[in-house]
Amino acid sequence: MDLRFTPEEVAFREEVRAFIRDNLPPEIRERMRLGHPPRKQDTIAWQRILNRKGWAAYSWPKEWGGPGWSPIQRMIFLEENLSAPAPEMLSFNITMIGPVLIQFGTEAQKRRFLPRAANLDDWWCQGFSEPGAGSDLASLKTRAVREGDHYVVNGQKIWTSTAHNADWCFCLVRTNPQAAKRQEGISFLLIDMRTPGVEVRPIISIDGSHHLNEVFFTDVKVPVENLVGEENRGWNVAKYLLGNERTGIARLGKSKERVRFAKEVAREVRKRGRPLIEDRAFRARVAQLEVDMKALEITQLRVVSAYAKSADGRPDPLSSVLKIKGTELLQATSELAMDVGGPQAMPVWQQELAQLANEPPIGPEWAPQMAPNYLMLRAASIYGGTNEIQKNILTKAVLGL
Amino acid sequence: MDFDLTDDQRLLTESITRLLADQYAFDQRKAILKSSQGWSPALWGKYAELGLLGLPIAEEHGGFGGGAVEVMLLMQVFGRHLVLEPYLATVVLGGTAIRLAGDAGQKGEILPAIASGAMKLAFAHYEREARYDIADVQTTATPKDGGFVLEGAKSVVLHGDCADRLIVSARTAGGRDDAEGISLFLVDAGAEGVARRGYPLRDGTRAAELSLSGVRVPASALLGERDNALPVIERVVEAGIAATAAEVVGAMEAMQAMTLEYLKTRQQFGRPIGENQALQHRAAEMLVALEQGRSMAMLASMMVEEPDAAERARSISMAKVGVGQAGRFVSQQAIQLHGGIGMTDEYAVGHFFRRVMVIEHLFGDTDWHLDRLADQVA
Numbered sequence: 001m002d003l004r005f006t007p008e009e010v011a012f013r014e015e016v017r018a019f020i021r022d023n024l025p026p027e028i029r030e031r032m033r034l035g036h037p038p039r040k041q042d043t044i045a046w047q048r049i050l051n052r053k054g055w056a057a058y059s060w061p062k063e064w065g066g067p068g069w070s071p072i073q074r075m076i077f078l079e080e081n082l083s084a085p086a087p088e089m090l091s092f093n094i095t096m097i098g099p100v101l102i103q104f105g106t107e108a109q110k111r112r113f114l115p116r117a118a119n120l121d122d123w124w125c126q127g128f129s130e131p132g133a134g135s136d137l138a139s140l141k142t143r144a145v146r147e148g149d150h151y152v153v154n155g156q157k158i159w160t161s162t163a164h165n166a167d168w169c170f171c172l173v174r175t176n177p178q179a180a181k182r183q184e185g186i187s188f189l190l191i192d193m194r195t196p197g198v199e200v201r202p203i204i205s206i207d208g209s210h211h212l213n214e215v216f217f218t219d220v221k222v223p224v225e226n227l228v229g230e231e232n233r234g235w236n237v238a239k240y241l242l243g244n245e246r247t248g249i250a251r252l253g254k255s256k257e258r259v260r261f262a263k264e265v266a267r268e269v270r271k272r273g274r275p276l277i278e279d280r281a282f283r284a285r286v287a288q289l290e291v292d293m294k295a296l297e298i299t300q301l302r303v304v305s306a307y308a309k310s311a312d313g314r315p316d317p318l319s320s321v322l323k324i325k326g327t328e329l330l331q332a333t334s335e336l337a338m339d340v341g342g343p344q345a346m347p348v349w350q351q352e353l354a355q356l357a358n359e360p361p362i363g364p365e366w367a368p369q370m371a372p373n374y375l376m377l378r379a380a381s382i383y384g385g386t387n388e389i390q391k392n393i394l395t396k397a398v399l400g401l
Numbered sequence: 402m403d404f405d406l407t408d409d410q411r412l413l414t415e416s417i418t419r420l421l422a423d424q425y426a427f428d429q430r431k432a433i434l435k436s437s438q439g440w441s442p443a444l445w446g447k448y449a450e451l452g453l454l455g456l457p458i459a460e461e462h463g464g465f466g467g468g469a470v471e472v473m474l475l476m477q478v479f480g481r482h483l484v485l486e487p488y489l490a491t492v493v494l495g496g497t498a499i500r501l502a503g504d505a506g507q508k509g510e511i512l513p514a515i516a517s518g519a520m521k522l523a524f525a526h527y528e529r530e531a532r533y534d535i536a537d538v539q540t541t542a543t544p545k546d547g548g549f550v551l552e553g554a555k556s557v558v559l560h561g562d563c564a565d566r567l568i569v570s571a572r573t574a575g576g577r578d579d580a581e582g583i584s585l586f587l588v589d590a591g592a593e594g595v596a597r598r599g600y601p602l603r604d605g606t607r608a609a610e611l612s613l614s615g616v617r618v619p620a621s622a623l624l625g626e627r628d629n630a631l632p633v634i635e636r637v638v639e640a641g642i643a644a645t646a647a648e649v650v651g652a653m654e655a656m657q658a659m660t661l662e663y664l665k666t667r668q669q670f671g672r673p674i675g676e677n678q679a680l681q682h683r684a685a686e687m688l689v690a691l692e693q694g695r696s697m698a699m700l701a702s703m704m705v706e707e708p709d710a711a712e713r714a715r716s717i718s719m720a721k722v723g724v725g726q727a728g729r730f731v732s733q734q735a736i737q738l739h740g741g742i743g744m745t746d747e748y749a750v751g752h753f754f755r756r757v758m759v760i761e762h763l764f765g766d767t768d769w770h771l772d773r774l775a776d777q778v779a
């Protein structure tokens with residue numbers, strides 16, 4: 001038992017930290033530090049810089065352009081990247097479609113899609129959820145009917161993040177409505193977003209941003225070669241995708257970075273005549289979060305090192321602990337940063353528009369961005385399997401109740 | 402002890418509920434939100450007609466002669482519909498300041514104008530660096546030619562963009578953070594040297610940044626005692642806390658009702674999600690929080706006219722904490738139990754969520770008031 005990193009791991013962390021420091025464009029870092037979400041071009045630019053170094057596809061094997069890192073190295077890398085703060089690699093590309101194709105794809109699919117996914121030449125989106133199929137994903141209705149060398153797809157997806165940026169969508173569709181079990185009639189298809197019949201409609205979320213979409217498919221022709229795995233066996237692919245990359249699930253680096261930021265700005269803000277950072281109640285709240293983050297850090301290390309040693313590579317049900325606690329901390333730390341801003345965090349001040357009109361910010365520039373961050377992170381306990389569903393997994397798979 | 406409403410109070414609630422059911426459905430509200438002002442002058446007129454703008458104003462000044470309980474009832478219904486009009490700014494904050502500090506002439510001029518809907522007020526007190534500290538006033542008022550010259554800036558002034566008259570706090574003596582030396586002034590929004598920049602807050606209600614440079618006001622603009630406005634400011638803030646506490650209760654009621662309905666109708670895994678005991682208990686916890694919050698909003702309203710300043714302040718802080726915590730829990734759970742749909746701007750839950758979030762950050766947040774209470778633990 002030793003909680004410390006090995007000298008090699010420490011050296012690795014230093015290497016990652018130095019690379020990010022020297023290569024992350026300062027204006028991207030500064031925007032993110034002030035709480036702005038990365039813009040499309042920021043995500044692309046940073047992922048390409050990392051890809052040139054061979055790091056973007058951080059969880060992939062060397063053979064397909066990844067660095068071939070151990071789970072511990074991946075965890076260190078993700079944390080350094082988040083706490084920089086730098087844009088996250090597009091998860092649809094790196095932790096979803098990439099590993100799926102490496103595991104289930106044909107040689108042709110791998111060659112065609114993997115290098116472009118790593119370099120973000122293609123922006124992928126995830127077409128799983130439907131209006132009637134959220135937590136109960138297996139009840140999905142979008143139909144795909146085989147006609148010669150094509151599938152014809154009809155139906156609707158919802159909550160499709162960044163579909164409006166996307167070139168491709170990996171989709172779950174129903175190919176056999178008569179199957180004995182609902183899970184057995186589902187297939188996994190890759191759909192080119194520029195195919196006729198694909199329509200993307202925006203959904204504005206409570207933070208005022210356009211992140212979510214509805215995607216409608218009307219007689220969309222998808223070549224049979226875009227089927228991943230076997231027909232009617234798509235559920236296995238989906239399960240692999242959802243369980244595959246658990247190292248980054250807690251996004252702990254983000255919570256740490258937010259607490260660091262909150263402490264920094266708490267020096268600029270006053271409470272009862274003194275800097276907020278000197279206030280006992282504020283310090284106790286920060287201390288509590290630091291306790292929770294430390295516990296999660298060690299739990300995460302335990303899960304990751306067990307995973308590294310496991311022979312079967314099956315996801316640990318304890319990774320649900322990481323998801324539950326990790327999202328609770330993302331929410332609590334964004335709430336902290338908003339509360340530091342106080343009333344100054346409440347105005348809607350759109351930086352881009354305001355700068356065009358030559359308007360000065362309302363209060364400190366960072367403050368108005370804290371509320372939308374907090375608002376958007378309410379979704380962290382909803383997407384990727386709600387925290388209630390995570391608890392159901394724990395009660396069944398771990399507790400046997 | 403009596404928690405029953407009088408017949409008049411019940412009638413009041415019914416008439417506001419009827420008006421808003423007719424005029425403030427979610428889609429109608431959305432249209433108001435999109436309008437250039439961000440609130441409805443037509444409805445403002447309706448409120449005047451119904452006597453709502455004069456609710457807490459004495460009959461001799463053209464009001465209805467109601468008290469804190471009537472304001473609580475109204476704000477609760479306003480909270481259920483997320484009313485966007487400048488009621489809090491004009492009637493509650495502005496009206497309280499005039500009622501408590503105005504001389505006969507100021508009351509005679511302004512209170513009837515509030516009640517008739519002819520004048521809107523804004524309480525221009527908090528400054529950018531003050532956060533929640535009410536004595537942190539850096540704006541100055543310097544005597545000149547028998548009047549004063551105001552210099553400084555005010556931040557996140559609720560409905561400051563549409564107000565006709567501003568109630569501005571400024572230092573006539575003392576230094577930053579001193580309890581003494583603050584005075585209140587009535588300033589015409591159109592006066593020379595007054596600049597306003599309006600914007601929406603996260604919940605869609607309006608606010609403004611206000612700058613005052615070389616604004617000249619006559620001696621008669623002084624509202625209340627010179628150098629000794631802090632006790633009045635404190636009471637205005639307390640009135641704001643009591644009113645918004647009731648508003649949060651209304652918002653929690655709405656979220657609770659919507660969530661309950663959703664638990665009964667949303668089907669996953671072949672049955673309503675509300676059949677999962679985990680969610681049943683969550684709904685029960687929301688109810689517990691709502692009822693505890695409701696009690697605290699009542700406390701605030703009962704105590705807002707209490708003459709003992711220390712006891713009053715303590716009760717109001719307790720209410721701000723209790724309602725703040727309840728509001729946060731109920732609104733966070735309301736989104737969570739709705740899943741994805743709760744995250745969309747098209748759906749009402751998120752609008753209630755944001756109103757509760759904004760109110761949390763007005764007049765001192767939960768931490769701030771809890772800290773004030775902690776000082777007094779005996």
Ligand SMILES: Cc1cc2nc3c(=O)[nH]c(=O)nc-3n(C[C@H](O)[C@H](O)[C@H](O)COP(=O)(O)OP(=O)(O)OC[C@H]3O[C@@H](n4cnc5c(N)ncnc54)[C@H](O)[C@@H]3O)c2cc1C
Nearest residue numbers: 126128129134135159161379383386388677737738740741
């Ligand atoms: C910001 C955001 C981004 C998203 N991005 C994507 C994306 O890119 N691609 C995609 O396919 N999907 C995406 N989703 C969809 C997401 O995966 C679903 O919202 C999620 O699976 C929940 O489904 P639902 O919204 O239909 O809620 P529901 O499943 O209807 O759940 C409603 C509530 O009931 C609870 N509940 C349901 N069943 C049970 C049960 N058995 N026991 C206890 N509680 C239960 C849930 O926990 C929740 O609180 C995104 C969602 C959000 C909010």
